[in-house]
Amino acid sequence: MTAVREPTSGEKVPSGQIAAVTIDLDDTLFDQRLWLDGAWQAVGTAGAVFGLDPEALISRLRVIAAEGSDRGRIIDRALLDLGVPQWELPAVVPGLVAAFRSHAPASLPCYPGVGEALEAVRRWVPVGLITDGDPHVQRAKLRALGLRDAFDVIVFSDELGRRHRKPSPEPFLRALRELGVEPAHAVHIGDRPAKDVAGARGVGMRAIRVRTGEYRDHPDDPQAAPWRVFDRATEALHWLAVQLAATRPSRLLAD
Ligand SMILES: [Mg+2]
Numbered sequence: 001m002t003a004v005r006e007p008t009s010g011e012k013v014p015s016g017q018i019a020a021v022t023i024d025l026d027d028t029l030f031d032q033r034l035w036l037d038g039a040w041q042a043v044g045t046a047g048a049v050f051g052l053d054p055e056a057l058i059s060r061l062r063v064i065a066a067e068g069s070d071r072g073r074i075i076d077r078a079l080l081d082l083g084v085p086q087w088e089l090p091a092v093v094p095g096l097v098a099a100f101r102s103h104a105p106a107s108l109p110c111y112p113g114v115g116e117a118l119e120a121v122r123r124w125v126p127v128g129l130i131t132d133g134d135p136h137v138q139r140a141k142l143r144a145l146g147l148r149d150a151f152d153v154i155v156f157s158d159e160l161g162r163r164h165r166k167p168s169p170e171p172f173l174r175a176l177r178e179l180g181v182e183p184a185h186a187v188h189i190g191d192r193p194a195k196d197v198a199g200a201r202g203v204g205m206r207a208i209r210v211r212t213g214e215y216r217d218h219p220d221d222p223q224a225a226p227w228r229v230f231d232r233a234t235e236a237l238h239w240l241a242v243q244l245a246a247t248r249p250s251r252l253l254a255d
Pocket of ligand 1: 024025026027028190191192
């Protein structure tokens with residue numbers, strides 16, 4: 001048997017072959033609502049300091065967040081709904097945002113089988129994480145999920161500037177550069193058609209959509225169809241591991 005070794009940057013990878021996988025975090029590897037729920041509890045507790053009813057605040061935060069976590073200013077809107085006057089917001093909001101940011105649960109569950117499925121792919125190729133959101137919060141999630149060592153590369157898109165959240169090409173290109181892989185030889189897995197699928201396709205990667213979380217039932221972006229669709233990230237990862245097993249030397253054999 002001929003000696004096997006890792007492909008390195010610039011090395012020709014046969015067309016169609018996968019040399020790296022990148023993946024999203026929120027609602028792809030765990031149910032983001034579990035984290036949000038704890039964060040709203042922390043905000044509610046902090047609200048009591050300002051004379052707010054914690055239960056009323058928490059339930060309002062949940063309702064507004066359920067309308068779409070992307071709409072932003074959830075805390076401001078909840079306070080206004082509870083009758084806090086606009087002019088009082090600057091005195092209240094920063095403390096509540098700080099409580100939200102510093103929420104750091106000791107542990108959170110991934111979707112079942114995520115750790116094993118990531119390892120199954122990492123036997124063959126490196127895996128990078130590409131995640132939007134406040135890096136401080138995203139790091140706390142990784143710690144709680146036990147995923148800090150689950151990736152070869154981690155890109156927090158906000159560290160490139162908030163305007164570079166997915167579908168900006170920047171976080172994808174950064175991850176590919178660090179992985180030493182051309183876009184055509186990489187696959188990205190994520191739950192959001194307009195961010196994960198469109199962003200990955202925009203730089204020339206293949207994109208796998210998973211149907212979990214808040215965007216589970218959203219239609220595909222007609223301009224950016226996914227390469228494959230799976231119900232769960234674990235299914236996508238195990239499917240990829242099988243494809244890789246048929247075409248690549250194991251990374252473990254390379255040692
Ligand atoms: Mg996501």
